Amino acid sequence: xxxxxxxxxxxxxxxxxxxxxxxxxxxxxxxxxxxxxxxxxxxxxxxxxxxxxxxxxxxxxxxxxxxxxxxxxxxxxxxxxxxxxxxxxxxxxxxxxxxxxxxxxxxxxxxxxxxxxxxxxxxxxxxxxxxxxxxxxxxxxxxxxxxxxxxxxxxxxxxxxxxxxxxxxxxxxxxxxxxxxxxxxxxxxxxxxxxxxxxxxxxxxxxxxxxxxxxxxxxxxxxxxxxxxxxxxxxxxxxxxxxxxxxxxxxxxxxxxxxxxxxxxxxxxxxxxxxxxxxxxxxxxxxxxxxxxxxxxxxxxxxxxxxxxxx
Ligand code: 3PG
Numbered sequence: 001x002x003x004x005x006x007x008x009x010x011x012x013x014x015x016x017x018x019x020x021x022x023x024x025x026x027x028x029x030x031x032x033x034x035x036x037x038x039x040x041x042x043x044x045x046x047x048x049x050x051x052x053x054x055x056x057x058x059x060x061x062x063x064x065x066x067x068x069x070x071x072x073x074x075x076x077x078x079x080x081x082x083x084x085x086x087x088x089x090x091x092x093x094x095x096x097x098x099x100x101x102x103x104x105x106x107x108x109x110x111x112x113x114x115x116x117x118x119x120x121x122x123x124x125x126x127x128x129x130x131x132x133x134x135x136x137x138x139x140x141x142x143x144x145x146x147x148x149x150x151x152x153x154x155x156x157x158x159x160x161x162x163x164x165x166x167x168x169x170x171x172x173x174x175x176x177x178x179x180x181x182x183x184x185x186x187x188x189x190x191x192x193x194x195x196x197x198x199x200x201x202x203x204x205x206x207x208x209x210x211x212x213x214x215x216x217x218x219x220x221x222x223x224x225x226x227x228x229x230x231x232x233x234x235x236x237x238x239x240x241x242x243x244x245x246x247x248x249x250x251x252x253x254x255x256x257x258x259x260x261x262x263x264x265x266x267x268x269x270x271x272x273x274x275x276x277x278x279x280x281x282x283x284x285x286x287x288x289x290x291x292x293x294x295x296x297x298x299x300x301x302x303x304x305x306x307x308x309x310x311x
Contacts, residue, residue, distance in 0.1 A: 020259055020260060023252055023253075023255055023256035024268050024272075026252050027249055027252045027253045027256060027268070027272065028275050028276075030248045030252060031249040031272055031275075031276060032275055033241070033245045034242060034246050035103075035108050035112075035276050035280055036108075036283055037238050037241040037242035037245060038051065038100070038108075038242040038246070039103060039108045039284065040238050041238045041239050041242050042100075042104040044230060044235055044238075045224065045226075045227040045235060046223070047215050047219065047220055047223055048097065048101045048104040049100075049101070049207075049211040049214045050215055051100060051239065051243075052096050052097045052100040052207065053207050053208055053211040054239060054242075055096070055242065055243045055246035056200050056201075056203050056204040056207060057204055057243070058240070058246070058247055059196075059197070059243075059246065059247030059250070059251070060200045060201045060204050062247055063194075063197035063200065063201070063247075072194065073191075074194075075190045075191070075194035075198065076190075077190065081188070081190070081198075082198070082202065084184050085184060086202065087176070088177055088199060089199055089202035089206055090206060091173045091176040091177035091180060092173075092203045093203040093206045093207045094170075095170045095171075095173030095174040095177055096203070097210075097211075098165075098166045098169040098170040099111060099115065099167065099170040100166075101162065101166040102162070102163045102164070102166025102167040102170065103163075103166075105160045105162045105163035106156070106163030107156075107280070107284065107286045108280035109277045109281050109288070109296075110153075110156050110158070110164075110167075111163065111167045112273040112276045112280075113149060113152045113273075113277060113295070113296045113299060114149055114153065114164060114167035114171070115170060115171060115273060116149065116270050116273045116299045116300055116303060117145050117146065117149040117171060117299060118266055118269065119142075119145060119267070119270065119303050119306045119307075120142045120146050120306075121171045121175045122175045122262075122263075123138060123139070123142060125175045125176065125179070130179075134309075135309065138306065138309045140309070141303075141305040141306035141308075141309045142302070143302070144298050144301055144302030144305065145299050145303055146302075147298060147299075147302075148295050148296065148297070148298030148300070148301070149295065150295070151291065151292075151294065151295030152295030153295070155289055155291045155295060156292060157287050157288075157289065178265060178266065179262060181199075181254075181262075182261070182262045185257070185258060192254040192255040193254065195254055195258075196251050196254035196255075197251070200247065253269070256268070263307070263310055267303065267306075270303040
């Protein structure tokens with residue numbers, strides 16, 4: 001009996017790993033598609049505040065329809081739930097719009113190289129704001145992460161300050177989002193999928209007035225006419241694709257966050273960036289210098305060392 005119990009535990013361990021593996025692969029694939037359409041849209045229609053609002057709107061709409069038609073179970077939420085969700089939504093909104101603004105100014109690969117520095121932000125926030133301490137090896141692993149990102153940034157051919165700062169702000173915001181999310185999801189009956197749906201809805205409400213104030217319908221309409229004349233009606237499909245894929249990849253990432261620690265999440269996220277960096281460089285013919293690529297490689301390697309040090 002002991003043996004079969006042991007093999008039962010091993011089997012459930014294997015199936016859990018398999019499930020997380022499938023989540024991760026799906027998450028990365030959806031994210032690559034999102035990043036490509038997002039950049040195609042931004043190249044032709046550079047209104048990141050609107051496109052990030054549309055991403056949240058598409059997700060909110062898809063989930064409201066899924067609830068109404070009972071494809072997905074409607075979550076049972078109370079005022080307390082939405083109150084705890086509020087800071088998460090603020091962080092999600094800031095991180096999302098900052099990353100999109102960044103990608104409207106620089107190459108997708110550059111935004112993601114800087115975003116591969118997220119674990120460094122996670123350690124610094126945990127250390128200085130939450131008072132958590134880490135072994136020396138964790139701090140040492142930050143050196144290649146920060147050094148690699150810095151090297152990639154200073155050798156970037158199309159460096160742009162807004163692009164750089166957007167990615168940095170996004171890093172900081174998403175560290176808070178992940179810490180608060182995991183806390184908010186703990187012991188709650190709301191699933192990862194529904195948690196992300198509620199997050200989208202709340203973020204949409206927060207972002208909409210700011211998007212109108214920063215860009216506004218007049219610019220959107222004029223820009224749209226221009227994009228339509230340059231690209232043709234398919235610009236609408238690109239916008240739809242970036243919005244739908246944005247929701248899908250985030251939904252899958254939250255389904256996996258439900259099962260893993262914020263640390264594993266962060267590592268999975270950095271590994272995801274490798275596929276985004278490589279595929280976007282190929283698709284958009286982004287010029288890269290060897291030393292620039294070296295910086296990115298060192299940063300990603302640093303994240304791997306960080307994950308080893310943290311375990
Ligand atoms: C966004 O628009 O929110 C960013 O592209 C997402 O960044 P992520 O790769 O950290 O999810």
